[in-house]
Ligand SMILES: Nc1ncnc2c1ncn2[C@@H]1O[C@H](COP(=O)(O)OP(=O)(O)O)[C@@H](O)[C@H]1O
């Protein structure tokens with residue numbers, strides 16, 4: 726778990742960020758400064774149609790910045806901000822993301838162990854009183870000091886509640902079911918691991934929410950027959966409900 730603030734060369738990092746500004750600058754990119762890897766993140770540039778769908782990129786960027794300000798300085802499994810400006814954040818490299826590792830790791834026991842670590846990390850994060858907003862193995866990285874959580878564009882202080890954490894848990898499980906078939910079978914065990922680390926009551930709230938939503942299972946039936954990512958997500962819904970009903 727990253728707790729000690731790193732001591733990067735701020736001036737060199739900021740110089741690097743400035744040197745890469747431009748219309749073609751990627752929104753998220755890895756750079757190297759003084760032999761160390763960092764990631765620069767900038768606000769998304771959206772056309773009006775996507776702005777209507779996704780909301781203001783500036784607000785999302787400020788949410789993420791607020792998350793790091795709220796969490797850095799506490800023992801929370803997130804990286805320490807290395808540098809920031811009005812239109813950029815810089816984080817240390819946190820290693821490969823877990824969705825990629827679940828896909829690439831050949832040894833089943835190692836994939837299983839990684840999923841348990843992810844679940845424990847989410848539990849610890851919640852126990853510290855925070856909620857993420859949209860946790861996914863894609864936004865959890867395996868750093869040298871353990872799993873760290875990233876991508877706080879959906880963070881809101883007012884969701885740092887049991888209810889917000891219960892929603893996090895459902896979203897996390899949903900993302901594993903939909904996008905990481907290699908570890909799906911270990912999810913109920915991962916939920917036990919989560920419960921061992923998390924505040925009392927989150928699991929119960931998640932289960933209640935899924936019970937109330939069970940009718941959605943029937944609504945999404947036709948969508949499950951189509952191909953592609955959307956259908957993977959629709960197909961995940963019945964499995965998600967079974968998991969929180971203790972049947973998976
Ligand atoms: N500090 C970091 N360390 C390692 N990987 C990172 C880091 N920051 C971003 N990434 C990688 O880039 C991806 C996109 O970054 P993210 O903050 O999730 O942006 P987006 O809002 O586009 O999803 C992440 O899923 C992760 O794979």
Ligand SMILES: [Mg+2]
Nearest residue numbers: 863864875876
């Ligand atoms: Mg992301």
